[in-house]
Each structure stands twice: as structure tokens, then as C-alpha cells.
Amino acid sequence: MSTPTPGNLPAAPTIPLSDDLQAAYFDLYNKLVNEWECNSDATAREAIGPQRDNIRDLLGKDTMYKFSQDTAVFAALQVQFNSTNSGLKTLQTQINATASHFQTAADILNAIDKVFGLLGVS
Numbered sequence: 001m002s003t004p005t006p007g008n009l010p011a012a013p014t015i016p017l018s019d020d021l022q023a024a025y026f027d028l029y030n031k032l033v034n035e036w037e038c039n040s041d042a043t044a045r046e047a048i049g050p051q052r053d054n055i056r057d058l059l060g061k062d063t064m065y066k067f068s069q070d071t072a073v074f075a076a077l078q079v080q081f082n083s084t085n086s087g088l089k090t091l092q093t094q095i096n097a098t099a100s101h102f103q104t105a106a107d108i109l110n111a112i113d114k115v116f117g118l119l120g121v122s
Contacts, residue, residue, distance in 0.1 A: 008121065011119070012078050012081050012082065013081070013119055015062070015065060015074060015077055015078070015081075016062050016065050016066045017062045018118070020118050021115065021118045021119065022059065022062060024111065024114045024115045024118050025055055025058060025059055025115055026059060027111050027114070028055060028088075028108070028111035028112060028114075028115055029052060029055040029056060029059065031107050031108050031111050032048050032051060032052040032055065032108065033052055035048055035108065036048045036049055036052055043098070044098075047091055047094045047095075048091070050087060051084075051087045051088055051090075051091045054080070054083060054084040054087050054088075055084055055088075057080055057084070058077070058080045058081060058084045061073060061076055061077040061080050062077060064077075065077050085116075088112055088115070091108075091112075092109065092112050095108060095109060096109075
């Protein structure tokens with residue numbers, strides 16, 4: 001699967017997120033949580049922490065929208081989606097540049113690729 005370039009981030013998906021896309025984000029979130037908890041490298045933790053939090057916020061907003069169907073939540077979810085994927089792109093670039101700092105770099109990159117694949121980014 002190819003990786004999107006900085007100018008080639010995925011378009012916002014249909015909201016609420018599909019079950020497959022939500023599961024892909026959740027899988028990526030779990031991998032980032034595990035790596036953050038098991039990694040003592042400050043550089044890796046600084047890169048992982050914000051992206052882990054972005055995905056948690058994205059999943060939370062998606063759940064809120066599913067229950068409320070509120071336009072303000074919809075708008076917040078769109079902003080969160082763009083912010084999250086921009087951050088994931090940055091993390092992906094950092095991991096590619098410093099893969100030796102990540103024990104599970106391949107798993108995280110595969111999870112990012114799966115998210116982007118489900119979004120139709122080639």
C-alpha cells in the first residue's frame with residue numbers, strides 16, 4: 001500500500017465512520033498506547049503521545065455524533081479528522097526517519113496504511 005504524501009492526505013470520510021474505519025483507527029490507537037507505555041525513549045513518546053490523543057478524540061467525537069447527530073459535533077468531527085490525519089502523516093514521516101527508536105514501527109506503519117487504505121488513499 002502506498003503512503004500519502006504531505007499534500008495528499010485523505011479526504012474526510014462519510015461521517016459517522018464506517019465500522020471498518022473505526023476499527024482501523026481503534027487498532028492504531030491501541031498500538032500507539034502500547035508503544036507509548038512500553039517505550040522509555042523521550043523522542044518516541046513525544047511523537048506518539050499527541051497522535052494517540054488525537055485518535056482517542058476522533059473516536060470519541062465519532063461516537064458522540066452517532067448518538068446525537070448534532071451539526072456542531074459533525075463540524076468538530078471533521079476538524080478532528082483533518083487534525084488527526086495530519087498528525088498521523090507527521091508521525092509516519094518521523095517513524096520512517098527514525099525507525100530504530102520504535103520497536104513496533106512496522107505494526108504502527110501498517111495500521112496507518114490500513115486506515116489510509118480504507119479511506120481510499122493510494
